[in-house]
Amino acid sequence: MSDERGRAPHRVVVFVRPGLLPMELGIVHRLFGTAADEDGRPLYSVLTCATAPGEVATDTDFSVHVPHGPKVLESADTVVVPAAVEDYGPQRRGRLAAPVRAALERVPASARLASICTGSFVLAATGALEGRRATTHWKSCAELASLYPEVDVDPDVLYTDDRGVLTSAGVAAGIDLCLHMIREDHGVEVANRVARGTVVPPHREGGQAQYVDRPVPQADGASTAAARTYALQRLGEPLTLEDLARQAAMSVRTLNRRFRQETGVTPMQWLGRQRLDYARRLLERSDEPVDRIAARAGFGTGTAMRQHFREALGVSPRAYRNTFRGTA
Template identity: 70%
Template sequence: MANKRHRVVVLVRPGLLPMELGIVHRLFGQAVSASGDPLYDLVTCTPRPGVVPTDTDFTVNVAEGPEALERADTVIVPAAQEDYEPQARGRIDADVARALARIPRGARVASICTGSFVLAAAGLLDGRRATTHWKSCDEFLALYPEIEVDADVLYTDDRGVLTSAGVASGIDLCLHMIRTDHGAEVANTVARGTVVPPHREGGQAQFIERPVTPPEQCSTAPAREYALRHLDRPLKLAELADRASMSVRTFNRRFRQEAGLTPMQWIIQQRVSRARQLLEKTDLPVDRIATDAGFGTGTALRQHFHTALGVSPRAYRCTFRGTPDGGAETGA
């Protein structure tokens, strides 16, 4: 008798982001055995069957109702437009809550992007590690302090409950589940068929923009502006304090109050930001970028870059320029 296929049920809601539904069907639908047999059964359901509006100019007709969840091995909840509306966060639609209550004990549950707000509101993430889109992480943590929010990763997997950071990281999440179920070879084949990497390095920290805009009337602003103009050379604390007309002790205290970081932590952050810009926009070799950003050596740049973003300069350049060999990275 053939093994029972793993049943993946996708629960969609009005305002669905169609790409997220497509990700699930495309990836799990490509997973096949060595003999070419499908490894998953895929079902889409909704709390109220029928025409489901999306966040685009077309709708999706979903025939299956919430009873489909009762036979699920894995349940995936994509994001919907309401997840981006502050007044809707922290609450859960009664029909959605009743649908989630149908999930059998032991089934794997996952969300894509801000679909994590639904899992959180249903209590499925209590005491677990989870993530969501980086733009929503602060609000996510404020609403659900009982959840261990990790704002840097692409996805989390905590005891059978999984979350992903954004739309595209839903791909990473699905590949992770396929890899867990059937091994790296199957997941790699799916990734190749979808023309995506089987595993992306680092987390969503590398995609967050952190523009430098010193607050108006900030007492340490003159020192920060000076530092930004001279990131390529050594910067001493006494030198920066003098620019702000303060003692070193007062400058340290004021800087922490205004920036939330020590002066040296802030300088490293700005140097990493400068290196990011140069990696994205130039073909300069890493050692030269290290000099221009103030790290001095390529080794120092790589250490700080990996600590801050979870990837190497070479991997970052490859991601954002699509040129893995653009700019010789000596010693990578």
């Protein structure tokens, strides 16, 4: 149906598969479905399709009725592919079921493509992400990069937008992705109205790195274990390469080489990560002021810790604490 200006609303088609995550389907319908111009006219029409119309199982105890088959993809302006249970199984391995591939071949070359969470594996399998920057849930980023080396996988962001192909991180990052598309299509005011109506922030600070859970590792039988144990017990102290090498009973040069072999990073990079993760836990679990936490974690000052948080997580320590403790 066209609006009074004679333009049909932008058609968004959500392509779902068995085992879909209902929240991801709801995100697309809620956000695009409530976007309207100043006169209240809808700016999008949202349709749901599958490889065949009918009941589609979800990852919960209910199914959804999908009214459309793949033909509606032929008229799509934007196609969104949410995650499904099959994305997490060994059958993924870079292959698409024939009906899924055939359905996606109907999508016009001019259409915008987007995925939520591990729906990115579907876009990658079609070749749509080749040579493009992309992301997915942080738990699956390494596998996406391994299966599709031609894709520039960024594990730290909430979403990517590369020449008409967009991807997002885990479930709720689909909200950020949809708001971004609305903002790009119709401007900040429309996107902000949608965000307010949905009671979500119009733009979240930082990326998904702040949501990755990395507990402090325990020492093991590796040759640098003694040095790492020593460092973990003294994160608040000024530590040097010489200190760590002495604990490992080896030269600095040998320590650097062994550390790279055993952890994939240099000793100082490893130490910085442990201090950051320790500070994160203190922010989540205590009410200590930022300066005190900075001292306990070995950053020295609150200013230094803020810089590290910005560089590694894209947010300030205060913003991080607000997110994970809900305190001002």
